[in-house]
Amino acid sequence: MLEMNLYLDPANKRPLYQQLYDSLTRQIRSGQLRAGDRLPGKRSLAAQLAVAVNTVDTAYQMLVAEGYLEARPKSGFYVLEYTDMLPQREGEAPPFVPPVPAPPPVRFDLSTGSVDTALFPFSTWGRIQKELLYARPELLSHGHRQGEAELREELAVYLRAYRGVVCSPEQIVVGAGVEYLLGLLAQLLREGGGAAAIENPGYDRPRTILVNNGVPCRCVDIDSSGLPVPGLEESGANICYVTPSHHFPTGVTMPAGRRAQLLRWAAAAPGRYILEDDYDAEFRFDMRPIPSLQGMAGPAGPVVYLCTFSKSLAPSIRIACMVLPEDLLGRYRAAFGSYSNTVSRFEQHTLCRFLREGYFTRHLARLRSAYKSRMTALALALEERLPGVRLQGRHTGLHLLLTLPDGPGEAEMERSALAAGVGLRGLSRYYMERPERCPANTVVLGYASLRDQETAALAEALGRAWGEPPAIGPPPPP
Amino acid sequence: MLEMNLYLDPANKRPLYQQLYDSLTRQIRSGQLRAGDRLPGKRSLAAQLAVAVNTVDTAYQMLVAEGYLEARPKSGFYVLEYTDMLPQREGEAPPFVPPVPAPPPVRFDLSTGSVDTALFPFSTWGRIQKELLYARPELLSHGHRQGEAELREELAVYLRAYRGVVCSPEQIVVGAGVEYLLGLLAQLLREGGGAAAIENPGYDRPRTILVNNGVPCRCVDIDSSGLPVPGLEESGANICYVTPSHHFPTGVTMPAGRRAQLLRWAAAAPGRYILEDDYDAEFRFDMRPIPSLQGMAGPAGPVVYLCTFSKSLAPSIRIACMVLPEDLLGRYRAAFGSYSNTVSRFEQHTLCRFLREGYFTRHLARLRSAYKSRMTALALALEERLPGVRLQGRHTGLHLLLTLPDGPGEAEMERSALAAGVGLRGLSRYYMERPERCPANTVVLGYASLRDQETAALAEALGRAWGEPPAIGPPPPP
Numbered sequence: 044m045l046e047m048n049l050y051l052d053p054a055n056k057r058p059l060y061q062q063l064y065d066s067l068t069r070q071i072r073s074g075q076l077r078a079g080d081r082l083p084g085k086r087s088l089a090a091q092l093a094v095a096v097n098t099v100d101t102a103y104q105m106l107v108a109e110g111y112l113e114a115r116p117k118s119g120f121y122v123l124e125y126t127d128m129l130p131q132r133e134g135e136a137p138p139f140v141p142p143v144p145a146p147p148p149v150r151f152d153l154s155t156g157s158v159d160t161a162l163f164p165f166s167t168w169g170r171i172q173k174e175l176l177y178a179r180p181e182l183l184s185h186g187h188r189q190g191e192a193e194l195r196e197e198l199a200v201y202l203r204a205y206r207g208v209v210c211s212p213e214q215i216v217v218g219a220g221v222e223y224l225l226g227l228l229a230q231l232l233r234e235g236g237g238a239a240a241i242e243n244p245g246y247d248r249p250r251t252i253l254v255n256n257g258v259p260c261r262c263v264d265i266d267s268s269g270l271p272v273p274g275l276e277e278s279g280a281n282i283c284y285v286t287p288s289h290h291f292p293t294g295v296t297m298p299a300g301r302r303a304q305l306l307r308w309a310a311a312a313p314g315r316y317i318l319e320d321d322y323d324a325e326f327r328f329d330m331r332p333i334p335s336l337q338g339m340a341g342p343a344g345p346v347v348y349l350c351t352f353s354k355s356l357a358p359s360i361r362i363a364c365m366v367l368p369e370d371l372l373g374r375y376r377a378a379f380g381s382y383s384n385t386v387s388r389f390e391q392h393t394l395c396r397f398l399r400e401g402y403f404t405r406h407l408a409r410l411r412s413a414y415k416s417r418m419t420a421l422a423l424a425l426e427e428r429l430p431g432v433r434l435q436g437r438h439t440g441l442h443l444l445l446t447l448p449d450g451p452g453e454a455e456m457e458r459s460a461l462a463a464g465v466g467l468r469g470l471s472r473y474y475m476e477r478p479e480r481c482p483a484n485t486v487v488l489g490y491a492s493l494r495d496q497e498t499a500a501l502a503e504a505l506g507r508a509w510g511e512p513p514a515i516g517p518p519p520p521p
Numbered sequence: 522m523l524e525m526n527l528y529l530d531p532a533n534k535r536p537l538y539q540q541l542y543d544s545l546t547r548q549i550r551s552g553q554l555r556a557g558d559r560l561p562g563k564r565s566l567a568a569q570l571a572v573a574v575n576t577v578d579t580a581y582q583m584l585v586a587e588g589y590l591e592a593r594p595k596s597g598f599y600v601l602e603y604t605d606m607l608p609q610r611e612g613e614a615p616p617f618v619p620p621v622p623a624p625p626p627v628r629f630d631l632s633t634g635s636v637d638t639a640l641f642p643f644s645t646w647g648r649i650q651k652e653l654l655y656a657r658p659e660l661l662s663h664g665h666r667q668g669e670a671e672l673r674e675e676l677a678v679y680l681r682a683y684r685g686v687v688c689s690p691e692q693i694v695v696g697a698g699v700e701y702l703l704g705l706l707a708q709l710l711r712e713g714g715g716a717a718a719i720e721n722p723g724y725d726r727p728r729t730i731l732v733n734n735g736v737p738c739r740c741v742d743i744d745s746s747g748l749p750v751p752g753l754e755e756s757g758a759n760i761c762y763v764t765p766s767h768h769f770p771t772g773v774t775m776p777a778g779r780r781a782q783l784l785r786w787a788a789a790a791p792g793r794y795i796l797e798d799d800y801d802a803e804f805r806f807d808m809r810p811i812p813s814l815q816g817m818a819g820p821a822g823p824v825v826y827l828c829t830f831s832k833s834l835a836p837s838i839r840i841a842c843m844v845l846p847e848d849l850l851g852r853y854r855a856a857f858g859s860y861s862n863t864v865s866r867f868e869q870h871t872l873c874r875f876l877r878e879g880y881f882t883r884h885l886a887r888l889r890s891a892y893k894s895r896m897t898a899l900a901l902a903l904e905e906r907l908p909g910v911r912l913q914g915r916h917t918g919l920h921l922l923l924t925l926p927d928g929p930g931e932a933e934m935e936r937s938a939l940a941a942g943v944g945l946r947g948l949s950r951y952y953m954e955r956p957e958r959c960p961a962n963t964v965v966l967g968y969a970s971l972r973d974q975e976t977a978a979l980a981e982a983l984g985r986a987w988g989e990p991p992a993i994g995p996p997p998p999p
Contacts, residue, residue, distance in 0.1 A: 061879065104886075105882075105883070105886050137677065137681070137687055137688050137689045137820060138688075138689050138692075138820045138821065138847065139689060140689040140691035140692055140847060140850065141691070142670075142691050143666075143667075143854065143858065156663065157662055157663065158661075158662070160658050160659065160661035160662055161658070163658065163661050165654060165655065165658070168654070169651055169654045169655070172650065172651075172654075173647055173650075173651060176643060176646070176647045176650075177643065177647070180638050180639070180641065180643070181638065182837055183636075183638035183641050183835035183836070183837050183838070184635055184636070184638055184835070184836055184837060184970070185634065185635065185836045185837065186837055189621075192620075199615065203615070209615050210615050210616075211615045211616050211617060211618040213618035213619070213620050214616075219697040219701075219839070219863035219864070220861055220863055222860055222861055223697075223701070223863055226704070230733055230734070247859075248859060248860075251859055251860075252860075255708055255856055255857070256708070256734075257735065296586060296587075297588075298587060298601075299587050299588040299589055299601075300588055300601065300602055301588070302588075329582060329586065333586065333587050342615060342616045343616065357661035357662070358662055358663045358861070359660055359661050359662060359663065359664055359865060359866035359867070360661070360865055360867075361697070361861070361862075361863055361864065361865055369616065369618060372618065376621065378733055379733070380621065381725075381726060381729055382700055382726075382729075382730075383698055383700055383836070383839070384839075385697035385698055385701055385839055385863055386697070386839065387837060387838055387839055387865060387868055388837035389837070389838075390865055390868075438586070492662070
């Protein structure tokens with residue numbers, strides 16, 4: 044029988060059995076206790092430590108379960124062989140790796156891509172989530188690889204009614220973000236050895252993903268109707284990534300004629316595809332959102348429709364979907380048919396019920412109304428503080444473009460805004476090529492995560508930053 | 522001025538402005554209204570249709586925004602050129618696309634990859650999840666791209682203590698499944714233009730992912746210690762994907778000596794990496810899991826450690842992580858630093874608290890104990906029903922290999938098992954090459970999703986299927 048050198052601390056927050064377990068594993072791993080050693084009986088150790096027998100029993104059972112001890116019937120608990128022939132790194136400290144530096148916090152964060160989390164439907168979402176966890180434990184096992192069938196059915200109905208998307212639920216693929224889905228698409232589409240045309244200015248993430256997945260990108264300058272077809276033809280691309288309902292970041296909505304031209308371009312040669320990113324079509328304030336290009340082209344047409352719930356629900360709930368034309372669906376299934384779906388089944392079913400029971404459309408109406416009044420208040424406050432200011436993008440999306448016709452230049456506008464506690468980006472940062480074509484003195488204002496009561500203070504801060512000519516300091520000392 | 526042929530139906534559920542919009546687009550698209558046509562004034566059309574002026578105004582504004590009409594100041598609304606020869610799709614039914622056929626249901630599903638969902642810690646998981654939803658609404662916004670810092674800290678502690686992984690939290694990347702993470706790794710590693718060696722037999726998903734992401738694969742036959750280094754050298758690969766703690770599906774645990782050889786192979790040339798998939802190391806029944814290769818190599822060594830929570834929690838909760846060596850971390854951040862994380866922040870934080878508060882290790886101990894007694898009961902029942910049967914893999918993992926020395930052949934074993942209601946796969950199906958080397962009469966039995974009370978009935982079914990020589994039918998008619 045071993046003499047145990049153990050001390051449990053009743054004042055420690057860690058439970059007593061856990062403390063006992065910790066001590067014993069330490070002694071086994073350090074060699075103080077060796078293979079074949081017999082531990083004291085449960086009752087005698089409990090008496091020695093002045094704890095309940097159950098406390099010792101729990102610790103012993105944990106050690107048995109983890110392979111430190113063996114319980115021999117009618118004999119007791121013995122230490123098992125701890126064969127660690129490997130170089131001993133136990134004492135080695137993990138390396139210090141510097142974290143990715145975070146941007147300094149600002150008083151007003153006007154970056155795009157965030158949302159007002161206070162508008163999230165906590166109680167409904169939480170209730171459905173909890174009901175599903177208890178009522179449908181089978182959702183813990185593997186689900187459908189393209190996404191849950193029930194969710195895809197609801198998505199087909201929703202996309203048909205609200206976005207004019209014409210598809211069967213089988214054409215829908217659910218994934219953890221548009222970025223993930225775009226990566227898979229790129230792997231399919233690169234086979235032809237082609238290239239993708241992307242909008243300039245535009246969102247740079249799609250380019251990164253396409254290029255990382257082996258699809259070279261060509262930037263095509265947009266005009267007042269969006270991506271122009273002559274520029275697209277000239278680029279030689281066979282894939283065209285577009286945001287027709289609301290170009291990012293200029294807010295242009297592609298008119299019907301241009302859409303038709305784009306579809307004719309795609310139909311003119313085999314292997315041409317349009318990737319339609321409908322990233323925030325839900326946020327149109329003046330009227331019904333414009334039906335999708337996919338709907339114009341039809342389910343066999345050359346359009347892949349992509350949309351995300353990161354703005355309509357929350358960026359951290361990673362649910363997006365794409366609608367594949369029938370020919371790509373076959374290729375998708377051949378290449379990726381064995382991949383597990385990347386979205387938690389519980390979150391998929393929560394969204395499914397949220398859609399089916401009508402919460403989603405009501406939630407969207409609430410979001411639209413909240414964001415519209417915030418935008419209106421902000422625009423008014425800015426026009427008051429910054430006479431002559433020009434604001435674009437009032438009808439759609441969650442950001443405005445602000446131009447100061449006589450401004451001090453975009454870089455200076457960014458700099459002085461930051462000094463006043465306002466984080467924002469100049470429009471030229473979204474030009475991947477030819478930034479010299481960018482309108483002067485223009486910045487992008489994402490207002491989604493602003494609080495309503497902050498609009499006045501924000502306008503005041505920007506008014507101070509930009510509204511008066513910079514103060515002239517005292518002359519330098521001679 | 523045009524004479525309009527319009528009829529709005531007040532009994533229709535579609536709003537009047539929408540009906541008007543529909544009629545007008547139909548007329549424009551069909552050519553009844555042509556470019557340059559001037560529409561009736563809003564007031565006159567409203568009077569003609571007996572609707573509010575606002576109804577007409579809304580429809581006209583929608584048509585302007587979508588590029589069907591042009592509003593000429595002080596003149597009226599004119600039809601724009603609609604060069605759309607596209608088919609009319611409004612009434613079109615979505616196509617019927619046949620779903621991916623599901624395998625027929627069986628009474629006993631012995632596929633690998635499933636788990637016993639009844640063992641899931643519903644109440645703790647549900648409680649933490651709910652607390653987080655209400656207490657930390659900020660988790661709705663974008664999180665850290667590599668995964669939540671708090672979770673990565675807990676993972677570093679856990680992997681250190683239980684898997685001997687030595688790393689800083691900064692080296693950890695959290696993602697929606699090992700498959701997703703492996704895809705990113707492949708994109709990084711293909712740059713050198715090399716190839717990956719994979720274990721034969723083995724799990725075919727990694728090969729699919731590596732090949733889809735541009736990394737060719739070479740199958741290397743394993744021996745009784747796992748992947749042999751001479752075979753690896755011969756393959757010419759610079760990347761080596763292995764499952765050292767528990768080879769899939771043979772259950773071989775790579776001994777320390779072979780591990781050291783493997784690390785020496787990686788160190789012998791620049792650009793060599795070992796991808797260590799520790800997919801079910803938690804399920805060792807005889808002793809403490811063997812520490813990882815990553816820990817032997819250290820945080821700057823050439824090992825990428827990959828692990829998943831799909832077996833220890835649930836397949837449908839998509840959380841996996843990888844630990845990158847320091848040199849790959851820099852390349853990872855350069856290539857993918859802008860990608861959003863693919864895992865819901867709420868699920869990340871639920872797992873974080875589950876680890877931090879000790880639930881996870883207790884849950885694992887409970888799983889191990891439940892699976893061990895199920896495996897023991899199943900083995901006993903099989904040995905009773907099938908005299909002479911050989912079972913391998915009792916110490917680790919969630920499946921057994923079953924060999925009938927005098928069996929009727931693997932294909933016949935699969936077939937007759939299925940006829941008896943048992944779904945299982947022959948071992949040769951895991952041979953990606955050279956299936957002729959597969960041991961005869963051997964099948965893979967995943968017992969994780971079996972119920973305890975089913976072991977006897979399963980053994981009986983297999984006993985009937987395999988225990989007696991197949992009945993000889995009546996002679997064929999002459």
